[in-house]
Each structure stands twice: as C-alpha cells, then as structure tokens.
Amino acid sequence: MPETEWPLWEVFVRGKRGLNHVHVGSLHAADDEMAVRHARDVYTRRNEGVSIWVVRSTDVTASSPDEKDPMFAPSGDKVYRHPTFYAIPDDVPHM
Amino acid sequence: MAHPTPDPNDDGGSVYDGLLEHHEVAGDDSQWAFGTDFEDPLAGMDTTVPDDVDAAELATYCLLLGDDALVLSQRLAEWSSNAPDLEEDIALSNIALDLLGQARLLLARAAAADPAVVPALPEGSPAPVEDALAFFRDAADFRCTRFVEGPNGDFAQTIARLLLFATVRLAAFERLGDHADPVLAAIAAKGVKELTYHRDFAGRWFLTLAQGTEESRRRLLAGLAQVWPLYPELAEAYDVGPEVDVVLDQVFAVSGVERPEAGRRVGGEHHTEALSRLLAEMQSVARAHPLGVW
Numbered sequence: 001m002p003e004t005e006w007p008l009w010e011v012f013v014r015g016k017r018g019l020n021h022v023h024v025g026s027l028h029a030a031d032d033e034m035a036v037r038h039a040r041d042v043y044t045r046r047n048e049g050v051s052i053w054v055v056r057s058t059d060v061t062a063s064s065p066d067e068k069d070p071m072f073a074p075s076g077d078k079v080y081r082h083p084t085f086y087a088i089p090d091d092v093p094h095m
Numbered sequence: 096m097a098h099p100t101p102d103p104n105d106d107g108g109s110v111y112d113g114l115l116e117h118h119e120v121a122g123d124d125s126q127w128a129f130g131t132d133f134e135d136p137l138a139g140m141d142t143t144v145p146d147d148v149d150a151a152e153l154a155t156y157c158l159l160l161g162d163d164a165l166v167l168s169q170r171l172a173e174w175s176s177n178a179p180d181l182e183e184d185i186a187l188s189n190i191a192l193d194l195l196g197q198a199r200l201l202l203a204r205a206a207a208a209d210p211a212v213v214p215a216l217p218e219g220s221p222a223p224v225e226d227a228l229a230f231f232r233d234a235a236d237f238r239c240t241r242f243v244e245g246p247n248g249d250f251a252q253t254i255a256r257l258l259l260f261a262t263v264r265l266a267a268f269e270r271l272g273d274h275a276d277p278v279l280a281a282i283a284a285k286g287v288k289e290l291t292y293h294r295d296f297a298g299r300w301f302l303t304l305a306q307g308t309e310e311s312r313r314r315l316l317a318g319l320a321q322v323w324p325l326y327p328e329l330a331e332a333y334d335v336g337p338e339v340d341v342v343l344d345q346v347f348a349v350s351g352v353e354r355p356e357a358g359r360r361v362g363g364e365h366h367t368e369a370l371s372r373l374l375a376e377m378q379s380v381a382r383a384h385p386l387g388v389w
Contacts, residue, residue, distance in 0.1 A: 042185050
C-alpha cells in the first residue's frame with residue numbers, strides 16, 4: 001500500500017489573555033476539522049490557548065528571502081516614521 | 096519552511112502567558128507545569144464520608160471507576176510511538192493521561208473512604224495510597240470490567256472500544272455530578288469535560304473509518320465485532336440506560352453501520368488473562384523497587 005501523507009496546516013493559537021492568534025507550528029491532517037482537533041491535541045495540551053486557527057500551508061503566500069533587501073532594508077533608516085521621533089510641544093495635553 | 100519554537104519569555108508569545116501567570120501565583124518552581132498539587136490528588140478537599148453514604152460501598156464503586164480508567168489508560172499508552180500518525184499518537188496519549196488522572200483521583204477517593212481496600216506495602220515503602228492500589232494489588236482484586244482488559248487490536252478496534260467506553264462513562268459521570276458524596280461528584284464533574292472530548296474524538300474517527308475506504312470499513316466492523324460481546328458488561332457495571340443507546344444509534348446511523356445484535360452478557364465473573372499480563376508489565380518496576388521514590 002502506498003504511503004501517502006496528509007497535507008500540512010499552519011496552526012495559530014490565542015492565549016487566555018492574548019488579543020491575537022500567534023503562529024505556534026504546523027501539523028498534518030486530512031481536512032479542516034481534523035486539523036483543529038489535531039492542533040488542540042498537539043499545541044494546547046499544556047493549557048496554552050482558548051482559540052485555534054488553522055490554515056493550509058499551501059494557502060500561505062510568503063515573501064521570498066531573495067527579496068529581503070529590496071523589501072525590508074529601505075525602512076531601516078526611516079526613524080522619522082516612528083512617533084517617538086517627534087518632540088511633543090509642551091502645550092499638547094494628554095500625551 | 097522554518098517554524099521557530101515560541102519563546103515563553105518573548106512579549107509577543109502571548110500563548111504562554113497563562114502558564115507563566117500560574118507560575119507566579121503558585122510560587123513553586125518545581126511543579127509549575129502540573130497546575131495542581133501533585134503530592135496529594137485530593138489536597139484541600141474534605142474527604143469525610145457523608146453520613147448517608149456507605150463508606151465500603153463508595154470505596155468499591157470508586158475502585159470500579161478508577162480501575163477501568165487505569166487499565167484503559169495503560170492500554171491506550173501502548174499506542175505511544177505506534178499510532179498511525181504523530182498527531183494521533185499524541186491524541187491517544189492525551190486521552191490516556193486524562194484517564195490516568197481520573198484513576199488517580201478515584202483510587203485516592205477509594206482509599207480515603209475505606210482504608211481497608213489499600214494493600215499492605217513492604218516495610219518503609221513511600222508509595223502513596225493510590226500507587227499502592229495501582230501497583231501492589233493482584234489481578235483478582237481489581238474491580239475493572241473485562242471490556243477494558245483485552246489487547247488494543249488495530250487502530251479501528253481501539254476506536255470502536257473507545258467510542259463505547261467514553262459514551263457509557265460520560266453518561267454515568269453526568270449522573271454522578273449530584274452524587275451524595277461531594278468528592279466523587281467533583282471528580283465526575285471534572286471528568287465530564289474530558290470524556291466529552293474522548294467521545295467526540297472516537298465518534299469522528301468511527302465515522303471516518305466507516306465511510307473511508309473499503310479496507311478502513313472492513314477493519315472498523317471487525318473491531319466493533321471484537322469488542323461488542325463484552326459491551327453489555329460495561330453498560331451493566333455503569334448502570335446506564337437508553338440515553339447511551341440514543342447516542343450510539345446516532346453514530347451508527349451517520350456512519351452507515353448496523354448496530355450489532357444485542358448480545359447477552361458473557362458469563363463469568365473472573366478477569367481475563369489479558370489483565371494479568373497487562374498488570375505484570377505495569378507493576379513490575381514498582382514491585383521490584385518498593386522503596387523507590389518516583
């Protein structure tokens with residue numbers, strides 16, 4: 001019998017006090033529902049989460065490492081894009 | 096594709112905040128992962144048996160429930176590193192650990208209710224009462240049903256047995272929530288959530304295997320036929336009624352599986368040889384080192 005592997009899923013878990021789902025890893029499953037069950041068993045068995053998202057790995061579009069410089073280097077020296085770059089005038093309240 | 100391990104110390108890694116938070120509250124570095132007192136499973140509970148409850152009967156009943164969980168836990172643990180897939184391996188281990196936790200509480204409850212059920216230990220043994228019950232009793236003194244004793248068979252047979260077991264035990268635990276003994280009632284209330292998941296897990300796999308391939312269906316039906324003869328003993332021991340049949344008939348219907356003939360309870364009160372073999376393996380280390388500290 002040929003060994004066929006289940007497709008891969010990316011797992012995101014939201015913790016008890018967390019506001020956002022955090023990527024925690026990946027796993028194999030046959031369908032959506034099974035992926036959620038597997039994620040529960042593999043990634044929340046130590047009380048890590050209260051909510052799970054799963055996404056087929058093939059549905060994730062990622063930036064390529066080759067593009068790293070053109071994609072991210074230009075933002076490295078733009079300190080003025082941070083609000084902390086600007087001095088707050090003394091007469092601006094509640095800041 | 097790289098999957099960095101989440102760093103619990105990273106502010107962004109909020110999934111682990113809950114654990115760290117508990118850590119701070121508990122203030123005990125050595126056992127932070129367990130979430131409860133690990134020394135005494137019934138710590139903080141009043142274990143006095145209520146006046147209207149017969150202590151010996153309560154102990155016997157807790158032994159039945161505890162031994163069933165212990166033995167099936169040991170069987171399911173045999174799947175560790177042997178399951179069809181890594182994810183199922185962990186799922187079955189989780190279920191085994193849930194049952195082991197139930198066994199621990201129930202055996203401790205039995206010992207507190209009636210200390211006479213606890214076997215004598217070798218002089219100087221530090222084993223707590225629930226360990227004494229688990230590791231130093233012979234097969235004849237176990238109260239488990241024969242339903243949980245037999246070998247796992249293949250994955251499909253394991254699923255068939257787990258579905259029947261979880262369905263029956265869940266129905267019994269839901270009823271035990273208002274038992275006259277508040278300790279047993281609390282143990283049952285905790286177990287209901289676990290068993291609900293076990294039943295869901297087994298039910299989904301039952302359907303998947305039944306409607307999967309010709310081979311998966313053949314194996315499921317063979318597994319069901321293998322475990323069914325001892326099912327009446329399980330249902331009788333847990334004293335469950337039509338509420339269980341309603342659930343099982345739903346699973347059978349959606350899976351396109353005919354409910355097996357209503358078997359008669361297979362005669363005999365003795366345990367199977369399979370139990371002796373299981374206990375021999377499970378108990379050998381504890382018995383070889385009765386003074387060991389684990």
